[in-house]
Amino acid sequence: MFEQLSHLALQQYWWIIISLLGSLLVFLLFVQGGETLIYSLAKNKEERSLLVNSLGRKWEFTFTTLVTFGGAFFASFPLFYSTSFGGAYWVWMAILFSFIVQAIAYEYRSKPNNVFGPKTYEVFLLINGFLGTLLLGTAVGTFFTGSQFTVNQGNIAALSNLTISQWQSPLHGLEAVANLENVALGLSVFFLSRILGILYFMNNVDNDQILERARKSLLINIFPFLIVFLYFVTRLLVSEGFAYQPGTGVVFMEKFKYLHNFLDMPLIAAFFLIGVLLVLFGIIKSIMSRTSSGIWFTGPGTVLTVFALFIVAGFNHTAFYPSVADLQSSLTIENSSSSHYTLTVMSYVSLLVPFVLAYIIYAWRAINNKKIDLGEVGSDSHAY
Amino acid sequence: MIENIDLSLVNWSRGQFALTAMYHWLFVPLTLGLSFILAFMETMYVRTGDEKWKKITRFWMTLFGINFAIGVATGIILEFEFGTNWSNYSWFVGDIFGAPLAIEGIMAFFLESTFVAVMFFGWEKVSKKFHLVSTWLVAIGANLSALWILVANAWMQYPAGMHFNPDTARNEMINFWDVLFSPVAVNKFLHTISSGFILASLFVIGISAWFILKKRELLFARRSIIVGAVFGLVASLFTILTGDGSARAMAARQPMKFAALEGLYDGMSGAPLVAVGFVGNQSDTVNNYQKDLKMKIEVPNLLSFMAFLNPNAFVPGINDMIKGNSEHNIMSAQEKIERGRVARSTLKAYKDAKDAGDSVKYNELKAKFDNPAFLENYFKYFGYGFINNPESLIPSVPISFYSFHLMVILGFYFVLICMLALRYALTNSLEQHKRFLRLAIFTIPLPFLAGQAGWIVAEMGRQPWVVQDYLPTFAAVSHIDTSAVQITFWLFAAVFTALLIAELSIMIKQVKTGPK
Numbered sequence: 001m002f003e004q005l006s007h008l009a010l011q012q013y014w015w016i017i018i019s020l021l022g023s024l025l026v027f028l029l030f031v032q033g034g035e036t037l038i039y040s041l042a043k044n045k046e047e048r049s050l051l052v053n054s055l056g057r058k059w060e061f062t063f064t065t066l067v068t069f070g071g072a073f074f075a076s077f078p079l080f081y082s083t084s085f086g087g088a089y090w091v092w093m094a095i096l097f098s099f100i101v102q103a104i105a106y107e108y109r110s111k112p113n114n115v116f117g118p119k120t121y122e123v124f125l126l127i128n129g130f131l132g133t134l135l136l137g138t139a140v141g142t143f144f145t146g147s148q149f150t151v152n153q154g155n156i157a158a159l160s161n162l163t164i165s166q167w168q169s170p171l172h173g174l175e176a177v178a179n180l181e182n183v184a185l186g187l188s189v190f191f192l193s194r195i196l197g198i199l200y201f202m203n204n205v206d207n208d209q210i211l212e213r214a215r216k217s218l219l220i221n222i223f224p225f226l227i228v229f230l231y232f233v234t235r236l237l238v239s240e241g242f243a244y245q246p247g248t249g250v251v252f253m254e255k256f257k258y259l260h261n262f263l264d265m266p267l268i269a270a271f272f273l274i275g276v277l278l279v280l281f282g283i284i285k286s287i288m289s290r291t292s293s294g295i296w297f298t299g300p301g302t303v304l305t306v307f308a309l310f311i312v313a314g315f316n317h318t319a320f321y322p323s324v325a326d327l328q329s330s331l332t333i334e335n336s337s338s339s340h341y342t343l344t345v346m347s348y349v350s351l352l353v354p355f356v357l358a359y360i361i362y363a364w365r366a367i368n369n370k371k372i373d374l375g376e377v378g379s380d381s382h383a384y
Numbered sequence: 385m386i387e388n389i390d391l392s393l394v395n396w397s398r399g400q401f402a403l404t405a406m407y408h409w410l411f412v413p414l415t416l417g418l419s420f421i422l423a424f425m426e427t428m429y430v431r432t433g434d435e436k437w438k439k440i441t442r443f444w445m446t447l448f449g450i451n452f453a454i455g456v457a458t459g460i461i462l463e464f465e466f467g468t469n470w471s472n473y474s475w476f477v478g479d480i481f482g483a484p485l486a487i488e489g490i491m492a493f494f495l496e497s498t499f500v501a502v503m504f505f506g507w508e509k510v511s512k513k514f515h516l517v518s519t520w521l522v523a524i525g526a527n528l529s530a531l532w533i534l535v536a537n538a539w540m541q542y543p544a545g546m547h548f549n550p551d552t553a554r555n556e557m558i559n560f561w562d563v564l565f566s567p568v569a570v571n572k573f574l575h576t577i578s579s580g581f582i583l584a585s586l587f588v589i590g591i592s593a594w595f596i597l598k599k600r601e602l603l604f605a606r607r608s609i610i611v612g613a614v615f616g617l618v619a620s621l622f623t624i625l626t627g628d629g630s631a632r633a634m635a636a637r638q639p640m641k642f643a644a645l646e647g648l649y650d651g652m653s654g655a656p657l658v659a660v661g662f663v664g665n666q667s668d669t670v671n672n673y674q675k676d677l678k679m680k681i682e683v684p685n686l687l688s689f690m691a692f693l694n695p696n697a698f699v700p701g702i703n704d705m706i707k708g709n710s711e712h713n714i715m716s717a718q719e720k721i722e723r724g725r726v727a728r729s730t731l732k733a734y735k736d737a738k739d740a741g742d743s744v745k746y747n748e749l750k751a752k753f754d755n756p757a758f759l760e761n762y763f764k765y766f767g768y769g770f771i772n773n774p775e776s777l778i779p780s781v782p783i784s785f786y787s788f789h790l791m792v793i794l795g796f797y798f799v800l801i802c803m804l805a806l807r808y809a810l811t812n813s814l815e816q817h818k819r820f821l822r823l824a825i826f827t828i829p830l831p832f833l834a835g836q837a838g839w840i841v842a843e844m845g846r847q848p849w850v851v852q853d854y855l856p857t858f859a860a861v862s863h864i865d866t867s868a869v870q871i872t873f874w875l876f877a878a879v880f881t882a883l884l885i886a887e888l889s890i891m892i893k894q895v896k897t898g899p900k
Contacts, residue, residue: 057505060456060497067460068489074467075486078478078554085464086471086862093468093872096461097879103457104883107449113893115886153553154735156476156859157728162770163863164475164553172864338479339549339556349487356494363498363518366510382449382504 002347010343011333012315014076017350019310021069022140023303026189028062029136030200030295031055033193035102035129038122041201041213046374049110049384052125053377054204055197056106056384057367061360063099075346079151079336080321083165087149088139088173095135102128106384130190137189139173141182143313144236144258146324148175151331168325181239184232191225192279192302199286199295206371215287222283237262242322244332251319251330261312268308268315275304394858396869397469402843403873404462406836407880411455411887413835416530416577417584417619418448419523422503423516424611430516440604441519442507443899444588447891449504454887458880469869473850473860480546480557481536488532496525530580531573538569540851541842542637548763550734550753555854567633572842575626578619579838582798583831585616589805590828591895593821596814604899606809613806620799627795628690635691635699638852641845643702644779645788646687647677651701651709657686660789663782671703673775675782702781706774717774724769727762767854779847787840794834801827 002010034055042048074081085092101124108114109121148168155164169175176182198214198221205211241257244250254260262269278301286294314320319330337343377383422445429437463485467474474482502510502518510518539545545562546555557563589612592605635642643651646658649671661680685695692699698712708716730752737745752758771777805824808814814821850857 057501060501063456063460064489064493064497067463067493068486070463070467071482071485071489074463074474074478075482078475078482081467081478081482082471082474082862085467086469086474086864089468089862089864089868092464096464097875099460100457100879103460104453104886107453108886108890111450111890111894112897113889115889116882153475154732154739156472156553157732157735162859163472163861165471166863170865172868338482339552341560342479342483342557345557345560346483346486349490352490356490360494360498363502366514367502367506369509380505382446 002344007340011337013347014343015314015333018072019307021072022310023306025065025069026306027299027302028065029133029193030196031059031062032129032132033197034200035125036194037197041210047210049377050205050207050374053384054372059106076338077336078338080331083149083151086165087167091135091139091173094131098128098131109384133190133193134186138176138182138186141185142176143320145179145181146322148325149323150326151329181232181235184228187228188232191221194221195225195283196298199298202286203292203295204371206373218287242319242330244317244319246317249335251327258312261316261318264316268311271304272308275301393866394861396866396873397861400869400873401465403877404458404465408458408462409835409839410832411451413580413583414451414587415455415526416580419526421584421588421611421615422448423520423523426516426519430512439899440607446894450887450890454883469862470860471862476554476855477851479554480539484532484536488529492525492529495521527577530577534573534576535564535569538566538572539563541846542566542568543851543854550731571626571629571633575623575630578623578626579835581619582616582623585612586827586831588612590824593824597821601898609805609809613802613809616802617806620802623795631690638846639700640705644781644784645841645845647781647785648701649674649703651699651704653698654685654696655687655699656682656684658682663785673778702778717777720765720768721771723762724765727766728769767856770856770859776848779845784841784845787837791834791837794830
């Protein structure tokens with residue numbers, strides 16, 4: 001089946017899968033957003049435990065999606081993996097550090113003799129919530145603004161300077177925070193994750209005081225989100241983009257490239273618009289009607305919006321990881337991918353994804369058939 | 385000749401990867417084995433309806449959870465360090481190595497993480513049978529994830545199912561099944577997971593022994609020991625079997641590593657196996673790298689038999705592979721280096737011709753990369769073209785030798801411990817054998833040590849290669865400042881150590897508290 005597809009079709013298929021994983025990851029960052037709120041939405045130890053336990057039953061999905069996102073990127077576009085991870089060293093290390101401390105924070109927080117005390121593990125959750133979202137968003141921002149690297153595959157045969165991908169900035173990725181668009185996307189992801197976290201709590205936690213504070217917090221977070229997100233989208237639509245010529249692969253700057261991509265791919269433009277509307281609808285519905293179902297609009301809206309942004313970054317002859325140090329080193333889905341054979345094998349494996357989603361939904365429903373409350377946290381022997 | 389290699393960067397990068405991998409391997413084997421032990425115990429609960437089995441399962445599940453979290457924490461960094469610290473490697477072999485990692489995520493991690501939530505939080509929310517299925521799926525998911533990462537590692541030891549594409553300057557997969565079912569991969573997977581089963585079994589036996597010594601929870605302890613001992617005994621016998629298979633695969637495909645872990649410098653027919661010995665100082669004025677073994681006890685012909693199932697077979701030694709041995713048709717290291725340089729310079733000329741648009745030369749050189757004779761006689765030695773000094777092809781003999789022998793001796797010791805535990809448990813005489821119970825407690829850290837030694841054999845023994853014969857470790861490293869790696873090395877060392885201390889402290893407290 002997949003063997004019959006052209007290499008380009010497989011590259012596009014895998015970019016769609018990467019986009020889907022990336023968009024699901026951003027949705028699942030509600031865990032990180034929720035972590036940044038455990039002190040503002042909870043006013044005592046018991047309430048804080050309630051929020052931590054509510055998030056604690058989901059953190060592994062975000063974590064696993066991040067790992068799978070990384071693995072899928074490695075397998076399908078290994079030149080991105082070697083260039084970005086090996087170059088933007090500090091950004092990725094900071095992101096990873098924030099996830100390392102998260103992984104143990106839930107399990108160890110309330111256990112007796114945990115050496116450092118519950119507060120330390122709560123600080124770990126805050127580190128993960130703030131750094132993880134902000135830096136992931138900022139790193140993805142460079143997909144549209146470019147990074148400072150060069151790529152020369154011939155280096156592997158050279159007599160010195162053997163490294164294929166070389167970063168040209170001594171800051172090794174930290175220079176991304178000097179770009180307003182990158183920061184705007186980072187902040188957008190940060191505030192969006194907080195909004196998703198609030199909506200998740202409204203859906204999952206049974207506690208009136210917390211819900212009241214959550215609703216107020218939603219109002220506080222929506223405005224900065226709209227400001228930074230609109231700034232990012234406006235800049236994206238009016239700025240030059242990194243295009244390449246089909247056939248030769250020569251990269252050049254094109255005015256309004258990302259706007260053109262939306263116009264050339266109306267379905268993706270529709271996804272983006274519907275996604276943004278769903279995000280806003282979920283938020284407004286939650287504020288106006290005291291519903292707990294806002295997450296079911298804002299969540300899918302997030303997936304559609306982020307999916308559209310990833311597609312716009314990599315489709316329609318666009319360099320998805322552009323280099324501002326050497327334009328011709330920019331990475332496209334065509335020049336950075338795995339071979340036809342490997343993408344074919346992986347495509348067969350991707351057929352498992354619907355089954356994976358099905359059993360995740362089944363298992364979630366089985367253990368989340370009612371909201372979590374203080375009583376349940378108190379009686380659960382595996383409480384965090 | 386390769387110039388300007390920053391060995392300090394290479395060594396710190398190796399150090400950081402080794403640090404992460406060694407910490408990761410403190411926690412993962414316990415997850416691999418304990419997950420199955422939980423599944424066995426819960427199966428007993430569901431089949432018998434005996435609440436005591438539920439209590440036993442839940443106690444070990446608490447310890448499983450504490451350990452599982454830190455295994456996850458150290459695992460994520462390991463995956464991404466392939467990119468952050470080994471960027472050349474990521475490109476050169478990403479077409480092959482990345483696929484198992486991605487499959488691991490899709491097939492195994494989601495299975496594990498989804499059902500671990502049901503396992504921890506579903507006791508009162510789902511049916512007994514659904515909970516049991518979840519526990520089994522956690523065990524299968526954990527071990528399935530080990531399969532894929534071990535397949536990837538095995539490919540680095542024995543690159544199979546691939547060809548080199550000069551246009552992309554990398555190796556590309558041409559046969560997935562050759563990668564998945566290579567003899568190295570099969571043995572490595574079975575050997576590694578069964579070592580995890582032993583570790584978890586001895587963990588259960590040791591902690592249960594402590595309860596018996598304290599005269600607490602005797603039924604819980606005895607039942608736990610029976611499960612641990614049966615599982616441990618089967619696993620330890622299986623580990624010996626798969627270890628034998630691994631050794632044979634190594635002798636055929638990584639003869640330098642095989643010679644190093646036996647300290648064999650001069651190859652011989654009917655080679656003996658060194659059961660015990662000490663690596664001496666430099667012993668040969670001509671071969672200044674040579675360190676002969678002292679006070680060794682040998683088993684005649686066993687090494688030849690182990691390697692080739694023939695007690696009189698010739699086993700090549702380190703000197704044979706460095707200097708060559710025409711009688712046994714072994715090429716010298718210098719000859720391989722020369723051929724590797726031809727392969728690399730051909731690739732360089734190919735890339736230059738492509739960049740210059742010289743289509744005549746480009747096509748002429750491209751034909752070489754399609755020529756089986758060139759691939760067999762030159763490209764096969766591509767990695768040797770990076771090497772300046774033949775002696776750098778020799779891994780550390782003392783480290784390889786001691787790690788290997790420690791692992792093997794401990795492996796046989798574990799069989800004995802499991803047999804004794806099972807015998808005393810079945811004869812209901814555990815309480816009378818206090819010395820054995822103390823020994824069982826003392827044994828808890830030993831399989832961790834054996835596991836670390838095993839990975840040292842696997843990874844240090846194959847140096848200087850990151851991909852056997854194709855890519856030396858120093859050519860795989862990322863282009864970053866040494867100081868950056870030093871900072872992250874110490875940061876991870878501090879964080880992992882702090883987390884290990886917390887884990888041990890929590891676990892000891894939970895053990896002292898006992899089953900609820």
